[in-house]
Amino acid sequence: MQRGSALSSVLVRTQMIWLITIVTFLGAIVAAMLVFLFFFRKQILAALRKLEEHRMEARIPTRVGLELSGPDEPLIYETTFTENVSRHGARVLAKRHWSPNDSVLVKLPQESLPSRARITYCQPSTGDEFAMGLQFSLVVYDCDWIGSR
Helix, strand or coil, rough: HHHHHHHHHHHHHHHHHHHHHHHHHHHHHHHHHHHHHHHHHHHHHHHHHHHHHCCCCCCCCCCCCEEEEEEEEEEEEEEEEEEECCEEEEEECCCCCCCCEEEEEEEEECCCCCCCEEEEEEECCCCEEEEEEEEEECCCCCCHHHHCC
């Protein structure tokens, strides 16, 4: 009976050694990652900012009048202007704060039907205005944006 007891004691010690080794190894990896993040945080944040600033399409600075309305309240709208446009998006100035990732209906004054867009960002701008990025699922800038100037 003592031989079995000694064998189980050895197994328990071996398992404990492995457990301590694994925990120490994982702790060292986490510590190394934290040190790396601490010393290189400026470079990491700068790289992330560059990713946010990267655009797939060129923006064309142009002022186009348009109407914005929520998809649930199409009769309540805001008349505003673009700062710049591209084939799939626009930056507009709005009087009220809109929620990012919400949908908005965008109507050019000479068009009869609005287009649906996703709000990519909405941040305070000058005075009481908000700069808002719109992303369209379909190409909207061919003649529409430039032709409506």
